[in-house]
Amino acid sequence: MTDKNIPLLNNSVKEDDAETIVNFVLGFAKNPLITTSFGAHSAAILSAVTKVRQDTQVVWCDTGFNTAATHRHAQDLIEELKLKIEVFKPKIQSAMLQPETFMEDGGSLYSDDLARNVKLEPFERAMNKYRPDVWFTTVRKNQTAYRNQLDVFSLTNDGILRVSPFYHYSDDEIKAYLKQHKLPVEYDYFDPLKMNSKGECGIQLRS
Numbered sequence: 588m589t590d591k592n593i594p595l596l597n598n599s600v601k602e603d604d605a606e607t608i609v610n611f612v613l614g615f616a617k618n619p620l621i622t623t624s625f626g627a628h629s630a631a632i633l634s635a636v637t638k639v640r641q642d643t644q645v646v647w648c649d650t651g652f653n654t655a656a657t658h659r660h661a662q663d664l665i666e667e668l669k670l671k672i673e674v675f676k677p678k679i680q681s682a683m684l685q686p687e688t689f690m691e692d693g694g695s696l697y698s699d700d701l702a703r704n705v706k707l708e709p710f711e712r713a714m715n716k717y718r719p720d721v722w723f724t725t726v727r728k729n730q731t732a733y734r735n736q737l738d739v740f741s742l743t744n745d746g747i748l749r750v751s752p753f754y755h756y757s758d759d760e761i762k763a764y765l766k767q768h769k770l771p772v773e774y775d776y777f778d779p780l781k782m783n784s785k786g787e788c789g790i791q792l793r794s
Contacts, residue, residue, distance in 0.1 A: 588742065588746070588748050589742075590742060593738075593740050593741060593742060596739075596740040597738040597739055597740050600739055600740075601739075601755075605631070605635055605752035605753045605756065605764070606635055606752075608739060608750070608752040609635045609636055609639055609723075609750075609752050610639055612721055612723075612748075612750050612752075613636070613639050613640050613643075616720060616721040617720050618644075618717070618718065618719050618720050618721070619636070619640065619643050619644070619719060619720070619721040619722075619723060620643070620644045620645075620646060620713075620714075620717050620719035620721070620722055620723065621633060621636055621637075621643055621644070621645045621646070621722075621723040621724075622645075622646045622647075622648065622710070622713070622722065622723075622724060623645060623646070623647055623725070624647070624648070624725075624776075624778070625647060625653070625657050625660055625661040625664065625773075625776075626657075626725070626776045626778075627772050627773060627774045627776055628725065628753075628761050628762075628765065628772065629664070629725060630664055630668075630765060630770035630771055630772070631725070631753055631761055631764055631765055631768075631770065632723055632724070632725045632752065632753065633645065633664060633668055633670065634668060634768060634770055635752060635753075636723050637668050637669075637670065638668075641669065641671075642671055643671065643723075644671055644672075644673070644717055644719070645670045645671060645672040645673075646672070646673055646674075646675060646710075646713040646717070647661065647672060647673075647674045647675070648675050648676075648706060648709040648710050648713065649674050649675070649676050649709075650677065650706065650778070651676060651677055652777055652778075653776070653777065654775050654776060654777055656773055656775035656776070657773060657775065657776050657777075659773075660771065660773035663771060664771065667771075673713070675709035675710070675712055675713045676709060677708065677709055678708065714745070714747075719747060720747065720748065721747070721748045721750055722743070722747050722748065722749050722750065723750050723751075723752070724749055724750070724751050725751070725753065726749075726751040726754060727751065727753055727754055727755075727756055727761070728754055728755060729757075737749075737751065737754070738751075738754060739751055739752065739754045739755070
């Protein structure tokens with residue numbers, strides 16, 4: 588896969604729904620991987636991929652700042668979808684980060700060191716372990732300025748094919764998908780690196 592192939596791929600699926608895209612990709616993927624934060628709409632990508640290939644590896648980079656509701660939501664999805672999952676946690680404990688020291692207006696704890704410790708290092712450790720050829724993500728258009736530059740298909744700096752089957756779905760469309768497939772939603776979620784709901788988590792920028 589090269590940069591020259593990506594526009595052709597995106598053009599070929601621009602009218603396709605998420606499930607069609609997932610089926611197409613899993614037809615050639617040799618070592619696919621899903622990353623999840625177990626955020627509100629995470630069930631969509633987890634269900635769409637694993638119902639086609641049950642044994643797809645799932646990675647959860649747990650920041651250490653998740654709410655109790657997020658942990659319950661994660662456990663429910665792990666059991667309901669029978670996920671093959673590994674949790675990657677920061678090497679530094681969240682309690683050592685003293686959130687009140689980092690907290691800024693808008694509920695963000697953002698700092699470059701924090702981003703590295705709680706998101707990027709665990710993510711890189713997961714990628715180095717599993718070395719996927721395809722990486723399924725929940726990225727959607729209109730979430731951030733950076734994500735508006737992407738599409739369903741894009742390449743990471745390491746040449747991994749990043750696939751975002753729900754990229755063109757609006758908030759209403761993703762909610763309708765979850766309702767149609769009777770998938771749970773949990774809005775009690777906290778990302779310490781986002782200034783607000785439209786913030787960038789850091790992993791996509793690094794990749």
